[in-house]
Amino acid sequence: MNLSFRGRFDYTKPTASGDRMRNPPQAVGHPTLINSNSPTAPLKRVGYQIVDSPNPYIRRYYVLESFVCQPDRSIYHLHDSHVRTGMSKLQSPDVSGQGFDLRVLCVPRFEREVIMKTLLTVLCLIFCLTPIIAFAQVTADDLSWDFESGSMGSATTASSNNINLTLRLDDQQGDTYGWYYFKINQNAMGQAVTFRILNRDGWMTEEDKPVCSYDGQTWFRASECWLSSDNLYFRHQFQADSVWIAQDFPFTYSDMIALLDTLALSPYFDYEFIGQTVHGRDIPLATISDPGIPEDEKRCVWIISRQHPMETPPTYTLEAMMKNLIGLGEPGGEELLEKLDFKIIPMVNIDGIVEGLSRHNVHGINLNRIWGSDSNYTGEEPEVAAVHNAIDDWIYGGHRIDFFSDMHAAPDPYDFGFRLSQSYSYPAYYQDLTTYLKHLQINDPYQNWQRWRDLDENYALGVVGEALFDQHGLVSTSSEHSWVMRYNGAYNTIESLLSEGRMYEDSFDDYLFPIEFTDELGNDIEWIFENNIYVTATDFDENENSGVVESVTVVIQTEDNGDIEQLTLTETWQSSGIFRNLQGLPPEFAEVVPNNGILEVANDERVFATYVDDDFPLDSSWTFVYAVHSDNVGPEDVPIKNRLNLSNHPDPFNNVTAIGFTIPYPAEVKLTIFDIAGRNVFSIGEKYYAAGPQSIKWDASEIPSGIYFCRLRAGSQASVEKMILVK
Structure with a gap:
């Protein structure tokens, strides 16, 4: 493929000191023109060398075919090109005394001698480096652990690529634990290194493959791990000179x-x-x-x-x-x-x-093992x-x-945990x-x-x-x-x-919120229209008799007008531990009549459901939704796990951005913007918005560049969006 580039030559007549015309340095890695004109001859001959690689063994050589001289833009063709000498005669009149740009058209050509030189060089490198690779193996001297969270008792060389390790154990009444974390600093590339832990802790097995990393960020398990004569061995063939090795993923x-x-x-x-x-x-x-x-x-x-x-x-x-x-x-x-x-x-x-x-x-x-049961903190570290x-x-x-x-x-080899026993608690x-x-x-x-x-x-x-x-x-x-x-x-x-x-x-x-307002199938809802009210409670310990379907009671209460109703929730099937009312509680936007089997509510009022575990009152919980009355919203519009779809555009932005959101029902909306220090830099107090997509413009022309957080609350829902202001 042809290669075109430009080079600047400034020609001046030779002086006694033998000045020649010269070209300024080119960018690293770009082709370079080098003239080789005689200091005593007029400019009729141009020498060249094209260098497109910093490695002399993989350079390509080019045949120079033509160039264009400025200022008259004459095209000069070259002939009799010699790749090895890099010299070509100019078919042109004498251009002595002129300064001109060269626009050069070159055709790449590999020489046989260059290829042979490259092959010989590679062979020499292989021959010379083979002994180094063979003998540059890992020893204990290549290990260190004097960094944050690093740990090892000692390391000795059994033989090249075979290291004995002694852990620094914590002994807890004979129950030993041994965190280790060390680094191979050099010579690990291509080496299969075996480590032998001489004093494994009482928990280590052949499944305890350590984790390894070449960069301290991405970790992988050692390929082999085994027990022999009560020693733990692990081995891996590494693909880098330095490696971090740890008992488990470090987090400092x-x-x-x-x-x-x-x-x-x-x-x-x-x-x-x-x-x-x-x-x-x-x-x-x-x-x-x-x-x-x-x-x-x-x-x-x-x-x-x-x-x-x-x-x-x-x-x-x-x-x-x-x-x-x-x-x-x-x-x-x-x-x-x-x-x-x-x-x-x-x-x-x-x-x-x-x-x-x-x-x-x-x-x-x-x-x-030293926590006390009072505020004296006696004996506590x-x-x-x-x-x-x-x-x-x-x-x-x-x-x-x-x-x-x-x-x-x-x-x-599995996750588990501890809870207070029944005899210690109740x-x-x-x-x-x-x-x-x-x-x-x-x-x-x-x-x-x-x-x-x-x-x-x-x-x-x-x-x-x-x-x-x-x-x-x-x-x-x-x-x-x-x-x-x-x-x-x-x-x-x-x-x-x-x-x-x-x-x-x-x-x-x-666990902490075992009750939710739902539809009759148990899908969570986040507001109530004129649809019947259902509540679902999940409390597995209330399933006290696996042979029968049981029930629990919840209290439904409005926040403002004070109506209170009770709901009986029945277990959905034997032993399920999931309870829901069989008949929906109807809401009405009317005057309050307590305990009449109808929940009287006001528009945009919060409705609470409270559940008290009769066996364990600490498990009592509550939840709430908003009741909404609107001629434009029907029961089919009740959302399941609705989202506000908060976003801003453009982002990042310069001075002005549009904050978009969607609300499922008419509601009071409050928008607040915080800076990274948590300071309120902009807010819009509660304002009534209709259901559907909405947009608020924020003019931040007086606000400095930085990261900001936009919080939007609409009724019972809230969302947060990060924004980036760049000026």
Whole structure:
């Protein structure tokens, strides 16, 4: 293929010093013209070399056919071209003293000598490098673990590519645990390296394939792992010189702080430090909440994790959960903030995480064995005392905790967890937690509620769940992610751990809000017109007699006009644990007549359904929808899980953007825009809009560039959209 390019030659008559005409440097990687005119001859001869590769062994040579001289644009043809010398005669008059541009047309040609040179060079390189490749094998000297969360006792070379490892074990009364995380710094490319753990912990089996990464971001399992003479071996042939290797997917303290800083750009996310570790590291507490919804209309979940540093899997689940809740993960997660607040302490034992410990803190203490049952915090390590104090401050400050979850990971080949035993708590408490576990199993394919174990003094004392039950009566569980594989035999991946974020969110929702306004088939609705009212409750522990169909009672109440009606919900089939009223409760937009079997409501009024578990009042819950009266909306328009379709265009935008949304029924709409610090920069107070697609223009000409969040509330629905302003 022909190649056209331009080169600038400035010709001047030779001087005594032998100046020649020259061309300025070309861009790297572009063809370059080099003249070779005699310093004493007029310009009748042009030399050239075309360089289109920085590697001299793969350059292409070209035959120069013609060029165009400026300023007269004369075309000069060349002949008698010699590729090796790069010289061609000009069929032109003397152009001495002229400055001109060359427009060159070249035809590529490979020379036989160039090809031979290239082949010889490759052969020489192979011959010279073979001994280097053969002898540059991995030894213990190539390993290091002096980085955040890195851990190893010692490493010695048994032979090239065979390394003996001694773990730094945490010994808990003979129950040993061994987190390891190290790096091969060099020489791993193409090598099949075998590692032998001489002091495996009591839980390691041939299924414990470590994770490996070439970049510290993307991880894969070692290809082989086996037991022999009570030593654990693993081997892999690596495709890069340096490799990170860990017992499980690392998630460091620095990773967590970077994540929290990113999430804090949302107006629904904030975090603070509640205390320090033994070595003075700050312990973060994240709050995820919609400040626009009153606290007394929501329930609250507290979650803590990483009391044991090596138990990294739930940290990925919490990452996904936190992202989902502010709208940066799976769609729909942010809707939970309409009825739930979250308080999350993602890392408790931060010294242990940073310094590469397994189960203990830097004092050698297992933090989940020293929780006290009062506010004296006697005998608690600084990490536990800080977290315990934050929980007490929240409760004694008049706030609620409806569910507490302590997240762990374990070497078992399946997910499970602990709940307080029936003897430590009481039967209704125990059965109610069974309902939560069944919800978890429905939402999470990795869970089997029957694998969960009882927790009491026979297992251990000083566990957080025991302490908070004794002190505050809290409903709590301790979940255990498998750090190796699931019960179906599939190995964990980061993706599978992240996917559980949504599964836990749905389980909290189903457990804490067991009742929903639905249609007669059980599909959720979000407002009531003149259609009959149905309520569905899911409470598995209310199925007290598997041989009969049972029933429960809910109270329906309007917010403003005070009408109250009772509904009897009947079990949909024997042992289902799902209850719904057989006959719909009719609404009327009329004067109130309490307990007449008709719910009298006002337009755009909230209607509440309240359910009290007669066995376990702590399981009491409520939900609400809006009642809407409009001649333009009929029962067939009742939406199932409606969305507001909030968006803006253009995005990113410069000064002005149109915020579009769709509302399913006439409603009061409130729009608020926050900056990344959570400050309100623009708002439109409640304004009545008709049903259908709507648009609001935002003129941000007086607002600086940045990321902004738009929150729209229409009736009982709300949505958030991120917008980018660029000027």
